[in-house]
Amino acid sequence: MKLSVIGCGYLGAVHAASMAELGHEVVGIDVDPAKISALSAGKAPFFEPGLDEILQSALASGRLSFSNDLADAKGAKVHFVAVGTPQRKGENAADMTYVNSAIDGLIPHLSAGDLVVGKSTVPVGTAARLAQSIADAGTGAMLAWNPEFLREGFAVKDTIAPDRLVYGVPAGNEGPKAKALLDEVYATALSNETPLVVADYATAELVKVSANAFLATKISFINAMAEIAEVAGADVTALADAIGYDARIGRRFLNAGIGFGGGCLPKDIRAFAARAEELGRGESVAFLKEIDAINLRRRQRAVDMVIESLGGQVFQKKVAVLGLAFKPDSDDVRDSPALDVAVQLHGLGAKVVATDPEAIPNSIRLHPQLGFATDTMDALHSADIVVLVTEWKEFRELDPVEIGELVKDKVIIDGRNTLDPEKWRAAGWTYRGMGRP
Template identity: 70%
Template sequence: MRLSVIGCGYLGAVHAAAMASIGHDVVGIDVDARKIESLQAGRAPFFEPGLQEILEDGIASGRLRFSTDFADAAGAAVHFVGVGTPQQKDGYAADLTYVNAAVDALIPHLNAGDIVAGKSTVPVGTAAALAEKVAPTGATLVWNPEFLREGFAVQDTIDPDRLVAGVPTGPAGEQATGILREVYHTAIAKDTPFIVTDYATAELVKVAANAFLATKISFINAMAEIAESTGADVTQLADAIGHDARIGRRFLGAGIGFGGGCLPKDIRAFSARAEELGRGESVAFLRQVDEINLRRRERAAQLVVDALDGSVHGKNVTVLGAAFKPHSDDIRDSPALDVAVRLHGLGANVTVTDPEAIDNARRVHPQLTYVHDRDEALAGADAVIVVTEWDHYRRELDPAHAATLVNGTIVVDGRNCLDPAAWRAAGWTYHGMGRPRLSALSDVSRAIAGSPSGNSATLA
């Protein structure tokens, strides 16, 4: 089928390349000429595993091209709209400027029978309003939310865990449903659930999913706060409750919390929309979810301060990570950078390293020092804090080797992703999030055995 994708940011570029990879003829449209030039040359404008390969293949095959001219979308059977919906500058609500502008620019190029498929995350009620705009052209609007995980976006587009389509009632909706089934034929052939519903439900599916995940993360971080006050170990707590099939272990990793371009702004926009609907009390808990999340960043910075005897002024602190999550170069609302900036503001000499996100981080926070090489970044550090759980840090960094590079063997594990016993055995003072300083007698024994002096002060 011939498809157009309006908006070639993170969502749109991945969707366009993925649709071409399963055999469709795709044109991506964006007003950013530099971005389009990069994509048309086969260069991914951001890091996402697998994107570069399918982008190059799509361009080479002729099934994929990019343009700044909306007229190039004419003739497509389905037009996907995947532009951003950022948080408004003066409030929590979603800014729909780009969604409205994209649909307005597309309307002159629509034909009767075309499908306009919204993929952006929008407040409930948006699709109904846009459908009225599209109706005079004879095209049909559907809402087809995305459920991409950064770092796995290509896989999630080609082989999703579910597909959702909000369609109008009647023949137009039935026709649109049939066309979407053709678009996603490879996933449907694998028995991927295809849920057909109304506009409002389709819009709510996305924000409800994000709100639930954010709530689960903040719940375990709230438990981490309790654990820190009682001497409990939040990681063991999460393991224990995670064995309950009704709860599950995923998203119960306590640490410095969530970030990125989706969860924070989506839960805020959901709260704002609920207020507009007169149902603010229904999701009032999301404000607490947000507050808990932000508190964990402050707590991580405080752990570094406490570990350095109450002041980081003039101390060298190495921050391992800048992206909001591994396998991405996305720094939007990054907890990692938030912690780095907090420490810098307290007078620390902060050095940040990350496998992919340094260039993006430097553009936003040039006041920090950035080093690409991990070992070079560790050299001379008085304290180290892990804030993005790249394998480069949690699995591939040998604590004994790291100890030879630093001035002070203090490590703060902002993601609870390191092995405390291994780090203590190598002589490090380990601090986790919601974990006791020494979580088990066996850990103490191993740490003492591995300590050059056996001095218990090293283990505090």
């Protein structure tokens, strides 16, 4: 099929390259010339494992191209809208400017029978409104909603071999037509028996925000238990292991630490709560505000642990911060707990030297006042304390004996509970985890 992908940020670039890799003819369109130039050269403007390889493969095949001109979408049968929905400045609600602009710009280039497919995470009710705009324009095109479930670091796999597909299709005769087109787009995944849920617009819109709200709740629940464990002298990791054996609960994402971040989870739960209030049902998801508050408290707790471990005085103390991205295998520092911890410590007068395998350039753009080291050993040299805040493999595998020779004082705060406490203590370190004795 011939497809267009409107918006070539994280979601759009991965989707465009993956669809071309699956055999479709794809044009990716974005207003940012620098982004289009990089993608056209086979280089993603962000770090995502495996993306450059499929970009280059798809470009070489001739099935993938990129453009700044929305007119180049004309002739495609299916048009994916994958633009951002950031948090509105000064509010919790989602900013729909980019989605609205993408639809308005696309309408003149649509033909009868075309399918516009929303992939952006939007407030429930958006699809119905946009479908009406497309209908009012007399294009004869249809609209469907197909939420994304990408995990940064695994986005290529999640696109080519998703764990489920969700279609939000229009009512009436257009529903089966929209489903048939999406089935053709996702023929490879469906042939591999990927579960498919076909629903109405509102259900499809709610799937993504509901999934994110549930995940955020699970993470903040175990972090709330970490707060109790700290004052009770319990071990939250053993607690998580024990309750994780319950099949109704499960062990995944029951990892206490400094909390979640990134460009999706925090802003999506805030936007969900804001939309619920607009619908007159704010009380139904009022708990999400406490989930958000617990999450933010964990960052402060990590800072407090550094202060406590340094005897209450951090001024001019060298703090080696291991990690800046909000998660490993990513260079994304949007709402990153790791970067937030580094900034807070700097604000208290500490001599912060932060390192990360991929996220230093993005961090410098946001917070040039911090100290940075591209080499982990340089960051650790003469450190008064070490704070691990992003669980990159190279940090998890550090040898406590070897790096013990580099630091000034052998004190480590494990903000992700990813290290073996006994191994580090045996090497002479003062080890402190989150919610661990």
